[in-house]
Amino acid sequence: MSNELEAVAWPFERAAEALEALARAARLPLPNPLPVHSRAVPADPSRAGAWLDTMAHSLGLELELLYTRHGEVEPALSRAAPALVDVPSAQGRVVLALLRLSSSGERAQLLAPDETVHEVPFSTLTAAVQALVEERQGPVADRVLERAGLPEPRRALARRALLGAQLTNKHLVAARTLRLPPGARLAHHLRALRAGRRLLLLLLLAVVVQVCLLAGWWLIGRGAFDGQLDTGWLWAWALMGLTMVPLQAALAWCQGTLAMDLSALLRRRLLAGALALPLDEARRGGMGEFVGRTFESAGMEQMALVGSFTSLLAAIDLMLAASVMVTGPAGGWGLLVLGGFCGLMAVLIVRQSSRFRAWTEARVVMTHALIERMLGHRTRLAQERPERWHEEEDQELAHYAEASEAWDASTARVVALSKRGLLPVAILATLPGVLAGASTARIAVGVGAALLATRALAALTTGALALSGARVLFRGVRPILDAAKRSLASGEGARENEKGRVARTSPLPPGAETPRNQALLEVRDLVFKHAGAPRAVIERASLVVRAGERVLLEGPSGSGKSTFASILTGLRGQGSGLLLLGGLDMATWTSPGWGAQIASAPQFHENHVVSGTLAMNLLLGRSWPPTQEDLQTAQALCEELGLGELLARMPSGLMQLVGECGWQLSHGEQSRVFVARALLQRARVVVLDEAFGALDPVTMRKVMACVEARASTLIVIAHP
Secondary structure, three states, X not given: OOHHHHHHOEEHHHHHHHHHHHHHHOOOOXXXXXXXXXXOOOOXXXXXXXXHHHHHHHOOOEEEEEEEEHHHHHHHHHOOOOEEEEEXXXXXXXXXXXXXXXXXXXXXXXXXXXXXXEEEEHHHHHHHHHHHHOOOHHHHHHHHHHHHOOOOOHHHHHHHHHHHHHOOOOEEEEEEEEEOOOOOOHHHHHHHOOHHHHHHHHHHHHHHHHHXXXXXXXXXXXXXXXXXXXHHHHHHHHHHHHHHHHHHHHHHHHHHHHHHHHHHHHHHHHHHHHHOOOHHHHHHHHHHHXXXXXXXXXXXXXXXXXXXXXXXXXXXXXHHHHHHHHHOOOOHHHHHHHHHHHHHHHHHHHHHHHHHHHHHHHHHHHHHHHHHHHHOHHHHHHHOOHHHOOHHHHHHHHHXXXXXXXXXXXXXXXXXXXXXXXXXXXXXHHHHHHHOOOOHHHHHHHHHHHHHHHHHHHHHHHHHHHHHHXXXXXXXXXXXXXXXXXXXHHHOOEEEOOOOOEXXXXXXXXXXXXXOOOOOEEEEEEEEOOOOOOOOOEEEEEEEEOOOOEEEEEOOOOOOHHHHHHHHOOOOOOOEEEEEEOOEOHHHHOHHHHHHHEEEEOOHHHOOOOOEEHHHHHOOOOOOXXXXXXXXXXXXXXXXXXXXXXXXXXXXXXXXXXXXXXXXOOHHHHHHHHHHHHHOOOOOEXXXXXXXXXXXXXXXXXXXHHHHHHOOOEEEEEOO
């Protein structure tokens, strides 16, 4: 690493302080202080990434890994700021706090440990990051270039080209971008996007454009009514029109960039909420309902963004038109006509919203039924009489067609009225002033104001219809957005204080051990009832598990074994009662911290093989990309679980693609992959829920021996 980077590098022990300083310098909101144990770095280097994530969560922020190829480090870093960058150093592991790039993109601004900003060449930073994967090929390339006798700077260019060719497909973590989590307060996200300033600029540009438009109309209209269109007036009108071209381009650019950023924010929140939906709610919905919610979220995003910008700009135009209309021959009568027509359109838009709601409900019902019938098509063919296969579809289609026809027809009438209804009424309102002898300038201004008001009202109606539709669709998407907020609270141990603010507890330091005289896992008087169920499925259950114990939980089907396991692992809320791990509850551990301590292999129908490599499926939950040691550990565990023959058959071994689009695994092989995944989490407690049902007796004994040897503390759930 160069001397320039050494001077601004943070020791890894102070990485959490670098996070906090970087957030302050980047003006990101910091709802929480840094934990007191922020320098308690884990001894295991493979847990360093998880520790950094925990520190970011404790600050109310999150880190996004930028995982890229060796040759794509430069473009990845150019969009990473603010970010932490890992670089190799002779003094041990260090990080760089990348604040921003210069306007030219040739200099990188780094935050030093004394919180001063230093600029270094961006190429120097890129080379330092690429050096993470150049340990082997770098010295070889240097020896080759030394023998070739290339002078500088040609040697540096040749070295870069050689290493780029050799390491083209070599992946690495270029940086960790610091950002707000999706479930953070909307006001904080808008502040981070500088939405207020950008919106103010958008409004200013819109006002200037409309002033130029009105001024141009006044110039040409006055000359036309006076019958004196001389060259000077025409040149002034032409210059005013040309001035509007760059202003409208800037207006479109501001609107487009702000809309894209807001769209990305909404999609992040929707994705976070979808992943954080409560388990029971996700099960009750069904595939058809989730497909319907997907359509509704896309429609809501488009309607909300288009409707808000259209309505905002149209409202500005309408206010300018109203202010100009007062000075025209219509006077106060014109303003009264405009207000009355706007009130009429508001009533029609409200009625139109109810029709859109009926159409949306019919569409959602039809979509849900269609998806569910597609999933159960074979059962339906076998059990339902052919003459009744399409009865329900015909009824749903008829209801949908009726609602669609009513909505389309009424929408066409409302839009047509907004485009053509105001202008003749506004022109009539100017007649008394014209007959009273108003000047030609006032007549020109009045006609221009009427035209502008008509155009603005048509745009405002379109935007209002879109916003009313977005409000209707929001009802279906709201549970997902609420889940995103709940995920932020549970992920950071949030509690409401007496002032209504969220006070988050600090996560425990890594490697925190349970005292020997204390139970590792303790459950007291646990009660759990499913939503809408008449009685609790778990009533006053208690359990004490000490470190190193092996516990077997047995019970008949439907007795709540799997529900109890999901509560222990944090997949479900605990209801009432007390649940402690190492003497601390989940709010103190935080949800990610609790999940890192208890790993589970749920039942077969609740576990999944993800489309990807076998290594990725095995090492889910560990740092990625995997180290060579991680791959060796996974290989050895697969051998112990009897998957050695499977790996031998796979052409790419652990890097073989599996899942729906890859190598198809049998039920027994999938069960062992699920067990291996739980064991590789290095958790203090392993919970296996009916994980051996698909195994033959010989394989089961082999798997049980492996689990006995590798699990620190084990809980097995099975039928009697």
